[in-house]
Amino acid sequence: MSQEAAGEGRVRVVGTAHVSEDSVREVEEVVAEERPDVVAVELDEGRYRQMKGGTPDDIEPGDLLRGNTVFQFIAYWMLSYVQAQLGEKFDVEPGADMLAAVETAEELGIDVALVDRDINETMRRFWSRMSFVEKLRMVGGLAFGLGDSRGVAVVLGLFVGLLVGPAVGLFGGAVGIGLDVLARVTGGLFVFAAVAAALWVVAGSVLPTGERAAVSVGVGVAAGLVGGVAFGLADPLVARLGPFTVRVLGSLTVGVGGGLLLGGLALTLATAFAKNPDDEVDELEEFDMSEMTDTDAVSAMMEEFREFSPGGAQALIDERDAYIAHQLVGLRRTGRDVVAVVGAGHRAGIERYLTNPEELPPMESLVGTADDGLGGVPWAKIVGTAISVAVVVFFGLLALSTAGNDTLLRLFAAWFLINGVFAAGLAKAAGARWPSALVGGAVAWMTSINPFLAPGWFTGYMELQYRPVNVGDIGRLNELLADEETPVGELVSDMFEVPLFRLIVVVAATNIGSIVASALFIGYVLPLFAVDLGGPAGIIDLMFEGARNGWDVLVGLLT
Numbered sequence: 001m002s003q004e005a006a007g008e009g010r011v012r013v014v015g016t017a018h019v020s021e022d023s024v025r026e027v028e029e030v031v032a033e034e035r036p037d038v039v040a041v042e043l044d045e046g047r048y049r050q051m052k053g054g055t056p057d058d059i060e061p062g063d064l065l066r067g068n069t070v071f072q073f074i075a076y077w078m079l080s081y082v083q084a085q086l087g088e089k090f091d092v093e094p095g096a097d098m099l100a101a102v103e104t105a106e107e108l109g110i111d112v113a114l115v116d117r118d119i120n121e122t123m124r125r126f127w128s129r130m131s132f133v134e135k136l137r138m139v140g141g142l143a144f145g146l147g148d149s150r151g152v153a154v155v156l157g158l159f160v161g162l163l164v165g166p167a168v169g170l171f172g173g174a175v176g177i178g179l180d181v182l183a184r185v186t187g188g189l190f191v192f193a194a195v196a197a198a199l200w201v202v203a204g205s206v207l208p209t210g211e212r213a214a215v216s217v218g219v220g221v222a223a224g225l226v227g228g229v230a231f232g233l234a235d236p237l238v239a240r241l242g243p244f245t246v247r248v249l250g251s252l253t254v255g256v257g258g259g260l261l262l263g264g265l266a267l268t269l270a271t272a273f274a275k276n277p278d279d280e281v282d283e284l285e286e287f288d289m290s291e292m293t294d295t296d297a298v299s300a301m302m303e304e305f306r307e308f309s310p311g312g313a314q315a316l317i318d319e320r321d322a323y324i325a326h327q328l329v330g331l332r333r334t335g336r337d338v339v340a341v342v343g344a345g346h347r348a349g350i351e352r353y354l355t356n357p358e359e360l361p362p363m364e365s366l367v368g369t370a371d372d373g374l375g376g377v378p379w380a381k382i383v384g385t386a387i388s389v390a391v392v393v394f395f396g397l398l399a400l401s402t403a404g405n406d407t408l409l410r411l412f413a414a415w416f417l418i419n420g421v422f423a424a425g426l427a428k429a430a431g432a433r434w435p436s437a438l439v440g441g442a443v444a445w446m447t448s449i450n451p452f453l454a455p456g457w458f459t460g461y462m463e464l465q466y467r468p469v470n471v472g473d474i475g476r477l478n479e480l481l482a483d484e485e486t487p488v489g490e491l492v493s494d495m496f497e498v499p500l501f502r503l504i505v506v507v508a509a510t511n512i513g514s515i516v517a518s519a520l521f522i523g524y525v526l527p528l529f530a531v532d533l534g535g536p537a538g539i540i541d542l543m544f545e546g547a548r549n550g551w552d553v554l555v556g557l558l559t
Helices: 021-034 045-051 061-065 069-089 096-107 119-129 132-144 150-175 179-205 209-230 235-239 243-273 277-286 289-293 295-308 310-333 344-355 379-400 405-429 434-447 455-464 472-482 488-496 499-532 535-558
Strands: 002-004 010-016 038-041 111-114 338-343
Touching: 010 021, 010 310, 010 344, 021 096, 021 338, 038 096, 038 310, 045 096, 045 119, 096 111, 096 338, 119 310, 150 179, 150 243, 150 499, 179 209, 179 235, 179 243, 243 499, 295 310, 310 338, 310 344, 338 344, 379 405, 379 535, 405 434, 405 455, 405 499, 434 455, 434 499, 455 499, 472 488, 472 499, 488 499, 499 535
Parallel strands: 010 338, 038 111, 038 338
Antiparallel strands: 002 010
């Protein structure tokens, strides 16, 4: 369909499927027949350069590690992977339609215009528009299989299980889980750690990594339950610990153990009732690529995506419709005839704007940081800053009270160790080198009270000292995921050999560890400390005492 206005040029919009051979032929034929002044393509500068065979840019470490960029990359990779899978299925290189438009225009001496928004800005806005649940589904789906809800079930199961720990520590005595039971559980934890570590070292030269981990954890759990919990082999060691430490370690072990059991049950149920993978293969076999450019089929697909993520669809589809339409209206006003080659999903929206350009949103609303729907107020940073201030004030007031240095040292040691163990432990589990994991763990206590820093940055920067990364790693990841014959264990191992994947997982795991640790400290450790200090009322009295003492000191300095 052509769009024009009085005294202006004409725009014909061609909707294509990015992995369709039919679309390639249609583009070549339309450009050759129309001989427009300009061929506009749904590309930005970076994707155009890469499509033309340019060398992938090195990824700037600061850009990759800052803020939500890791998760923006995950979203970008998922979209790239889906497109690569379709291209592999239908034997067409993704983006072949755009390349055909560019090459045909160059052969005929026609100007080429790049009219799409920068992909990095699109992905930033895409990520910020998505809700927390949508992000959880996307990340969980990537970790446990694209579109697979079982990953989310396991993560949520573990999260819910972790919440059991504080309840056990505070109220366990009412249901028979008193200090003596927690002492046996703590002993089981020590036995588990010792046996698992020993087996991990011994089996290093005998078993592959996956089996080595399974054997170490499985035998360690059995040894902990039998030797530590049932027979109390570690009781002499546990007896040297204070009641507070036993209560923390024991109840935390119960919570994590319950979470893992809950996650395993969720995974089992999800697997039992999940759709048969063969059914999905059959559906893909029957899929007709020509439907990708049919208006009704495309509209249905767009609506399904909107149901999954209304905000994400706004950034990925609606905003880009408007952005591309702005570019095309500008070209049309110069009096030139244009053939615009865009994805079929954008055609209807772009044509609507070309017919009614007065409905176009201002260009400044389509670039920069996306409005989160809350008036642009950075609530996450505000809340994070408030928590940081509250933690600092809490420690400061206790320091000015009569709580004693011993209490403060124990409190700070708990804050440092919990943050360090979770951040470093998850980083190491994700494949970080020991120096990187230890650096992330060492700074976690500090970064967890600063909303503008994250321990994953430090872990990531250390990892980058060992191996560089670049966007070419995306292609390698897609190649690995496209190989359906590779066993899952071997596939995951191969993916960790790709520097970019390893870096992303390490950074994300470090940050998640610190977040979990901070939540546990506030909702778990502090209440347990309160028990030793006279309960919540005792803590409040100490804080008021600290405030009065601080005021007296300040008045003394001023007078």
